[in-house]
Amino acid sequence: MSNKEIKVRAANAFRAMKAIGISEDKVKPVLKNLVKLYDKNWALIEEENYRALADAIFEREEAEAQQRPKKDVNTEAAERPKKIVNGEKEDYLEEEAQATEEPERPLKRLRLRYRDGQSSSVSMPESSVHRTPLVRPKEEPNELPETCPLKLNASQGRAGTPQPSAENRKVNSQAASCPLPGKSTGKQPISSKSLVATDGCEPCWPSSIDLNHQDTQLITETRAPQPIGLRDRGKGSDYPQIPSGEERSVRESSRHAVCLKEPKVEPGIILSPKEKSSGCHALIKPKDEPVTDVFLPLEVPLAVIHPDSSDDGDSSSRNATIREHDSLEPSVLQLMNEKETADSTATPNGLRNNRELAIFSGQHSSDLEIASSPSGEVKISLSCRLALERPEFNMPSLETVLKSVEEKYLRSSKTFDPSFSVINLMKEICQCFRKLGSDSNSESPATISVTSATGVLNESSARDAIAARGLCFSSLNGSVDSQSDAEGTLPKPPAFPSSCNDVDDGSHPEKTDGIDVHGEDIDNRKMCAEEWGDLSLEVIQQPQVTPAMIRSLHDVFDIANGQEKVVIALVNEVNNECPPSFHYIPQNVVFQNAYVNFSLDRIGDKNCCSSCSVDCLALSTSCACAHATGGEFAYTIDGVIKEELLKECISMNHDPMKHCQFFCNKCPLESSKGEDMVEPCKGHLVRKFIKECWWKCGCNKQCGNRVVQRGITRSLQVFMTHEGKGWGLRTLEDLPKGAFVCEYVGEVLTSGELFDRVIRSSKGEKNSFPVLLDADWGAERVLKDEETLCLDATYYGNVARFINHRCYDSNLVEIPVEVETPHHHYYHLAFFTTRKVKAMEELTWDYGIEFDDYDHPLKAFHCQCGSKFCRNIKRSRSRAARR
Numbered sequence: 001m002s003n004k005e006i007k008v009r010a011a012n013a014f015r016a017m018k019a020i021g022i023s024e025d026k027v028k029p030v031l032k033n034l035v036k037l038y039d040k041n042w043a044l045i046e047e048e049n050y051r052a053l054a055d056a057i058f059e060r061e062e063a064e065a066q067q068r069p070k071k072d073v074n075t076e077a078a079e080r081p082k083k084i085v086n087g088e089k090e091d092y093l094e095e096e097a098q099a100t101e102e103p104e105r106p107l108k109r110l111r112l113r114y115r116d117g118q119s120s121s122v123s124m125p126e127s128s129v130h131r132t133p134l135v136r137p138k139e140e141p142n143e144l145p146e147t148c149p150l151k152l153n154a155s156q157g158r159a160g161t162p163q164p165s166a167e168n169r170k171v172n173s174q175a176a177s178c179p180l181p182g183k184s185t186g187k188q189p190i191s192s193k194s195l196v197a198t199d200g201c202e203p204c205w206p207s208s209i210d211l212n213h214q215d216t217q218l219i220t221e222t223r224a225p226q227p228i229g230l231r232d233r234g235k236g237s238d239y240p241q242i243p244s245g246e247e248r249s250v251r252e253s254s255r256h257a258v259c260l261k262e263p264k265v266e267p268g269i270i271l272s273p274k275e276k277s278s279g280c281h282a283l284i285k286p287k288d289e290p291v292t293d294v295f296l297p298l299e300v301p302l303a304v305i306h307p308d309s310s311d312d313g314d315s316s317s318r319n320a321t322i323r324e325h326d327s328l329e330p331s332v333l334q335l336m337n338e339k340e341t342a343d344s345t346a347t348p349n350g351l352r353n354n355r356e357l358a359i360f361s362g363q364h365s366s367d368l369e370i371a372s373s374p375s376g377e378v379k380i381s382l383s384c385r386l387a388l389e390r391p392e393f394n395m396p397s398l399e400t401v402l403k404s405v406e407e408k409y410l411r412s413s414k415t416f417d418p419s420f421s422v423i424n425l426m427k428e429i430c431q432c433f434r435k436l437g438s439d440s441n442s443e444s445p446a447t448i449s450v451t452s453a454t455g456v457l458n459e460s461s462a463r464d465a466i467a468a469r470g471l472c473f474s475s476l477n478g479s480v481d482s483q484s485d486a487e488g489t490l491p492k493p494p495a496f497p498s499s500c501n502d503v504d505d506g507s508h509p510e511k512t513d514g515i516d517v518h519g520e521d522i523d524n525r526k527m528c529a530e531e532w533g534d535l536s537l538e539v540i541q542q543p544q545v546t547p548a549m550i551r552s553l554h555d556v557f558d559i560a561n562g563q564e565k566v567v568i569a570l571v572n573e574v575n576n577e578c579p580p581s582f583h584y585i586p587q588n589v590v591f592q593n594a595y596v597n598f599s600l601d602r603i604g605d606k607n608c609c610s611s612c613s614v615d616c617l618a619l620s621t622s623c624a625c626a627h628a629t630g631g632e633f634a635y636t637i638d639g640v641i642k643e644e645l646l647k648e649c650i651s652m653n654h655d656p657m658k659h660c661q662f663f664c665n666k667c668p669l670e671s672s673k674g675e676d677m678v679e680p681c682k683g684h685l686v687r688k689f690i691k692e693c694w695w696k697c698g699c700n701k702q703c704g705n706r707v708v709q710r711g712i713t714r715s716l717q718v719f720m721t722h723e724g725k726g727w728g729l730r731t732l733e734d735l736p737k738g739a740f741v742c743e744y745v746g747e748v749l750t751s752g753e754l755f756d757r758v759i760r761s762s763k764g765e766k767n768s769f770p771v772l773l774d775a776d777w778g779a780e781r782v783l784k785d786e787e788t789l790c791l792d793a794t795y796y797g798n799v800a801r802f803i804n805h806r807c808y809d810s811n812l813v814e815i816p817v818e819v820e821t822p823h824h825h826y827y828h829l830a831f832f833t834t835r836k837v838k839a840m841e842e843l844t845w846d847y848g849i850e851f852d853d854y855d856h857p858l859k860a861f862h863c864q865c866g867s868k869f870c871r872n873i874k875r876s877r878s879r880a881a882r883r
């Protein structure tokens with residue numbers, strides 16, 4: 001070996017040691033000895049990231065340290081009062097020596113434990129476990145979720161809506177003193193036109209993906225048959241995996257039980273094994289408890305503090321279930337905790353000094369354990385290559401990182417964001433970790449990879465498979481436990497959309513059973529990789545499922561989660577797309593500032609029919625509630641909209657210019673955009689309202705003038721469209737013309753809040769189409785911001801959020817409906833059929849998108865409505881003509 005090469009290798013060794021906080025002067029003599037000892041075989045020294053060198057240094061330090069405390073103790077002992085008897089004195093001396101030694105040897109202890117193959121887990125008394133519920137209270141009402149993904153999409157102004165002629169505008173502006181009217185709109189802005197989604201749907205829980213482009217690694221290891229429900233995988237929506245109320249409540253409670261915080265050990269507290277094993281989750285079952293037939297979708301908390309599995313005497317079985325490296329690895333979390341409590345070198349800002357990096361230095365693939373299931377079958381850990389590669393990187397404490405991420409969520413989420421995903425959260429933890437540990441904006445690649453290393457599936461049952469599905473593991477073994485399935489002993493699996501979960505029929509040739517088999521489905525990996533960028537789930541376990549289970553995994557049984565009178569299934573027979581992430585709500589909810597006053601006191605006599613009884617439609621003369629529709633009730637006794645009214649409402653959409661529009665003097669919608677130059681009002685169509693009887697009326701709930709408030713009664717289904725429109729809504733029964741289908745339900749926001757949301761959202765929300773409740777703005781005085789309302793179903797919504805757009809000849813029309821509030825700045829937006837609709841026909845609505853608005857910063861989607869009146873086709877044609 002040339003001198004130069006020796007120099008380089010020595011320099012590398014110094015650097016590696018420096019990275020773990022060992023100074024050159026400590027390295028030098030040891031390195032020299034090692035070189036000699038290994039007969040200049042540098043490879044041996046360099047192995048495992050200079051492990052031999054580090055060990056030798058530690059050993060040397062240890063030897064030195066052992067002498068030091070003894071000397072101290074001896075000195076002290078010499079000064080001790082003579083009344084202590086000899087034997088006592090000796091014991092005391094030993095204890096003292098140990099006590100003195102303790103804090104000085106954390107790294108060494110770690111190494112020893114590592115060598116012994118003991119559990120890395122740490123467990124804490126329950127009281128010391130910080131739990132962070134994922135559902136946050138509304139703590140800071142003025143903040144919007146930073147993560148909320150919403151993008152302006154379509155242009156404001158009704159698509160295809162003819163521009164108001166100059167004359168027309170003038171008339172309207174005169175009426176409403178609008179100085180510079182812009183484009184006219186039919187339906188309104190946001191709704192009408194504005195917000196889109198430009199991005200892909202919420203990422204599905206990745207099945208098995210392997211993307212390495214970040215520095216931090218998250219590793220999960222699994223072996224237990226503990227399923228995770230969709231929601232917990234960050235999918236947001238409450239897909240009812242179990243219909244019974246009881247089971248649902250389990251899911252609910254478990255949702256709140258997800259913890260993300262590492263426990264804290266008070267300095268000086270030594271946990272007894274008993275304490276260790278008790279510090280767990282209410283939902284956690286003892287490891288050896290037989291699995292029951294009851295499927296608990298959220299039994300596995302995603303991040304809880306687990307007991308030290310070495311304590312339960314089950315380390316052998318544990319070791320058998322995990323990959324080799326696992327059995328060798330120490331619990332970095334534990335180490336870090338110990339370090340934190342014992343080592344005064346931790347910096348006040350929570351950064352860890354380089355010495356602590358020793359914890360990480362031994363290997364690349366193990367590392368900071370974030371959490372695990374109670375018995376250690378499932379673990380999530382994080383490894384950070386930066387620790388090795390960048391000496392200036394100061395390892396932040398996990399606690400600091402989690403706190404920082406939690407604070408962000410607390411700050412930004414008044415309500416828990418339904419687009420939340422655990423994987424994204426973990427990604428964020430990794431990013432935060434990197435940020436906190438880094439002085440500079442490092443461009444170093446950060447890797448998050450989620451690895452499932454599970455061997456214990458020898459005993460795997462179909463339930464295991466479901467559990468695995470819950471974690472979205474990809475490849476599955478073909479062997480089938482048909483008996484259990486046939487007998488229906490299995491609980492309903494969590495509902496997943498088709499192959500996002502990558503369930504196949506087990507015939508995949510590359511999928512083999514057993515431990516340590518990487519059986520990922522390549523296509524699915526790719527698909528999920530695309531969606532997840534840099535996340536990876538590497539699947540090692542091969543659980544068994546039945547074809548019947550596979551099929552059922554593709555369906556979501558009721559997206560309404562039992563909250564509607566009807567069950568609304570979600571099916572995907574087209575592609576791998578996962579169910580969208582949102583909270584199903586059957587009725588509007590006020591987000592924050594919107595002024596929606598349901599006070600009975602505000603409903604005067606002319607706004608209700610207190611003298612009516614039973615069914616108003618049976619009256620010979622219409623009651624007060626029919627005033628809004630010209631003295632005639634909107635509905636026939638068959639419960640459909642009367643022909644005339646329907647025609648008028650359809651016509652408003654088809655040709656808004658023929659109908660009355662209101663142009664604001666100072667448009668609240670434009671003002672809410674917060675721009676210096678407030679754009680002129682684009683116009684608001686003055687719409688026909690239906691007024692339904694309500695609580696203050698004398699009639700009963702069966703009154704024919706109460707249709708919308710009774711909710712969805714038709715058989716509907718959410719399905720994946722073939723035309724590339726994403727999910728859509730279809731009817732499973734024939735519908736008559738004028739039939740009520742559903743209401744557009746969402747969060748009630750002020751237009752200011754909506755724009756705030758849109759502006760602050762970092763990511764486009766493809767499937768968002770907020771609607772502005774401006775149907776009666778012209779009738780009101782100048783509206784305050786809290787009265788300019790809109791509905792956003794991005795995070796909270798009902799089936800209407802799945803209704804796709806169709807230009808012009810859509811089979812649904814939206815009609816404003818007054819129920820609880822006589823003033824029309826808040827109302828319900830209800831969808832009625834414009835014609836007879838056949839079972840299995842897709843239900844569509846004309847969003848009023850402006851496909852021609854090239855200047856609008858937010859582009860509408862490429863319309864696939866297939867209508868011969870498609871405005872998008874026209875646009876393409878005119879574009880081609882211009883060329």
Ligand SMILES: C[S@@+](CC[C@H](N)C(=O)[O-])C[C@H]1O[C@@H](n2cnc3c(N)ncnc32)[C@H](O)[C@@H]1O
Pocket residue numbers: 153196197580724725726727728766767768769800801802803804805806861862863864865
């Ligand atoms: C309110 S969502 C409708 C449900 C949506 N398809 C989904 O998968 O959740 C509106 C989004 O659906 C898609 N979409 C709706 N109508 C469409 C059409 N005619 N052509 C193409 N995409 C459409 C667009 O991405 C739009 O932003």
